Every structure is written in C-alpha cells, then in structure tokens.
Amino acid sequence: MNKTATHVASLLIAACFFMPQKSSAQTISGGINFSISVCNNNSAMSWGYNGEGQLGDSTHTNRAAPVQVNGLTGVIAVSSGGAHTLALKSDGTVWAWGYNVYSSLGIGTPGGDREAPIQVAAISGIVAISAGGYHSLALKSDGTVWSWGSNFAGEIGDGTISVRATPVQVTGISGITAISAGSLHCLALKSDGTLYAWGYNADGRIGDGTTTNRYSPVVVSISNVTKIAAGGWHSLAVKNDGTVWSWGKNADGQLGDGTNTEQHTPVQITG
Numbered sequence: 001m002n003k004t005a006t007h008v009a010s011l012l013i014a015a016c017f018f019m020p021q022k023s024s025a026q027t028i029s030g031g032i033n034f035s036i037s038v039c040n041n042n043s044a045m046s047w048g049y050n051g052e053g054q055l056g057d058s059t060h061t062n063r064a065a066p067v068q069v070n071g072l073t074g075v076i077a078v079s080s081g082g083a084h085t086l087a088l089k090s091d092g093t094v095w096a097w098g099y100n101v102y103s104s105l106g107i108g109t110p111g112g113d114r115e116a117p118i119q120v121a122a123i124s125g126i127v128a129i130s131a132g133g134y135h136s137l138a139l140k141s142d143g144t145v146w147s148w149g150s151n152f153a154g155e156i157g158d159g160t161i162s163v164r165a166t167p168v169q170v171t172g173i174s175g176i177t178a179i180s181a182g183s184l185h186c187l188a189l190k191s192d193g194t195l196y197a198w199g200y201n202a203d204g205r206i207g208d209g210t211t212t213n214r215y216s217p218v219v220v221s222i223s224n225v226t227k228i229a230a231g232g233w234h235s236l237a238v239k240n241d242g243t244v245w246s247w248g249k250n251a252d253g254q255l256g257d258g259t260n261t262e263q264h265t266p267v268q269i270t271g
Contacts, residue, residue, distance in 0.1 A: 029078050029079050031082065033049035034046060042090070044078055045067060046063070046069055046085070050062050054083050054098035058116045069097075075087050079181075082134055084105060088128070092127070094106070096118060096119075097114045100113060102150035102163060103148060105120065106120040106165070110165055120166075122167060123167045125140050132183060137181045144173075144174060145170040145176050148167045151163050151164060153185070154213050155181075159171055176188045182233075187228045187229075187235055189225055189226075196218065203234075204248050205230075222239070224240045233249035248262070
C-alpha cells in the first residue's frame with residue numbers, strides 16, 4: 001500500500017466547530033492524509049482520506065469536512081497513524097479502527113479494515129497512546145509500555161520481529177512517562193529524563209550511534225529529556241534547558257542542523 005506522507009497544515013483546524021452544538025476541539029492528530037480531533041464533549045471527529053476506514057464513520061468515503069466517529073464517547077486522547085487510528089477513553093480502554101493487515105488494531109486477528117471503533121484486546125489502565133506506521137503503542141498507569149501490530153524491524157520492542165495481534169509488553173523499561181511511535185521505530189521517555197528507542201535504525205533514527213535495528217529498547221545518547229516525538233524517519237527531543245535535538249535521516253534537512261547529513265546521535269537544532 002503506497003501512501004504519500006503529505007500533511008496539509010490547513011486541515012489542522014478546530015474540527016468540532018462543524019458539530020451542531022459547536023463544541024471546541026481539545027486535541028488533534030494528523031495521520032497520512034487524514035486527521036482526527038477530540039471535542040470538549042469527549043466525542044471525536046475526523047476528516048480526509050478514508051480508503052481503509054481510518055475516519056471511523058463506518059464508510060470508506062473521503063471527507064473534505066469533519067464527520068463524527070461512530071459510537072465513540074468518553075474520549076480523552078486520539079492518535080492517527082499510517083492508515084489506522086487510536087482513541088483513549090476516560091476509563092483507560094483503547095479503541096482502534098482502520099487498516100489492520102498487520103494487526104495494528106490489536107484486536108486479536110489480522111486482516112480486514114475496520115470502519116468503526118473496536119476495543120483493543122486485553123489492555124486497560126492506559127494513560128497515553130501513539131499510533132505508528134502499522135503498529136501501535138500504549139502507556140499504562142504503572143509506567144509500563146505495551147505495543148502491537150507490525151514488527152518488521154523490531155518496532156514492537158519485545159525482542160522479536162514477530163507480528164503481534166494483541167498487546168505485548170515492551171521489554172526492559174519501566175517508569176515511563178511519555179511515548180511516541182514513528183513509521184518503524186518508537187521512543188519512550190523515563191521519569192528521570194532517560195530516553196529509550198527501538199525498531200528500524202538503518203538511518204540512525206534510534207540515536208545510539210549505530211545503524212543496527214534494535215528489537216528491544218536501548219538508551220539514546222541524550223539526557224535530561226522532557227518531551228519527545230518520533231517522525232517518519234527521524235526523532236526529536238526537547239531537553240530541560242529548552243533546547244531541541246534531532247537525529248536520523250536528513251536528506252531533506254528535517255534535522256534542522258543546517259546540513260543534509262544523516263545523524264546517528266542527537267544533534268542540536270540551530271537557531
């Protein structure tokens with residue numbers, strides 16, 4: 001499935017103003033050619049490309065204006081991936097819809113699009129979610145990280161490259177406070193500012209100074225981190241001094257260090 005990773009900034013609007021009750025948008029997330037927003041009434045609305053049912057309105061119809069995600073209430077966070085979407089409810093359950101060939105929905109069976117939300121199997125007590133290319137991440141209230149879906153390069157983080165149709169625990173990390181899933185890699189931030197990464201690494205996006213794929217988490221060569229973001233082929237971190245650092249692929253200057261040189265350890269973004 002080929003998809004153009006083009007995000008149209010003008011679509012990142014307060015989607016829920018299109019609802020009759022004029023609820024305002026609380027959080028938003030942009031996937032590949034589609035977007036989703038949480039409203040202040042804890043429903044969700046989405047718009048854009050819908051070829052795999054990632055808008056969650058029980059159709060495959062592209063939407064040029066926001067439509068309500070079917071049957072979803074109590075939503076506190078959303079995350080859109082390559083062609084699937086996750087929603088976190090206030091009761092700590094996770095719901096998913098869209099593309100499922102690589103089990104990115106975590107419902108126990110691979111294959112078949114889901115055009116409306118379905119609960120991710122056997123997981124609860126979740127406080128944060130992140131949808132990657134064809135895999136998904138969830139952070140539990142006890143600081144453990146769980147993942148499911150594609151595992152081409154170890155992005156599940158369980159020490160294997162086996163596809164996981166239901167959530168499994170990421171090995172060797174605890175005390176995690178933030179997560180972020182990229183196209184084929186993941187980041188997890190510990191409460192002490194330590195950053196972990198795993199998955200695809202041919203372009204150095206793991207940040208451990210190598211180009212070796214990592215099937216379980218390794219420590220990134222940076223400390224005192226407060227915020228993280230995993231991109232398609234690169235990674236970002238904010239330190240407690242307010243500086244921003246990046247690493248990984250840099251063919252288009254996405255690292256912001258003034259070069260087009262691939263970086264295998266974090267470099268500071270200039271200016």
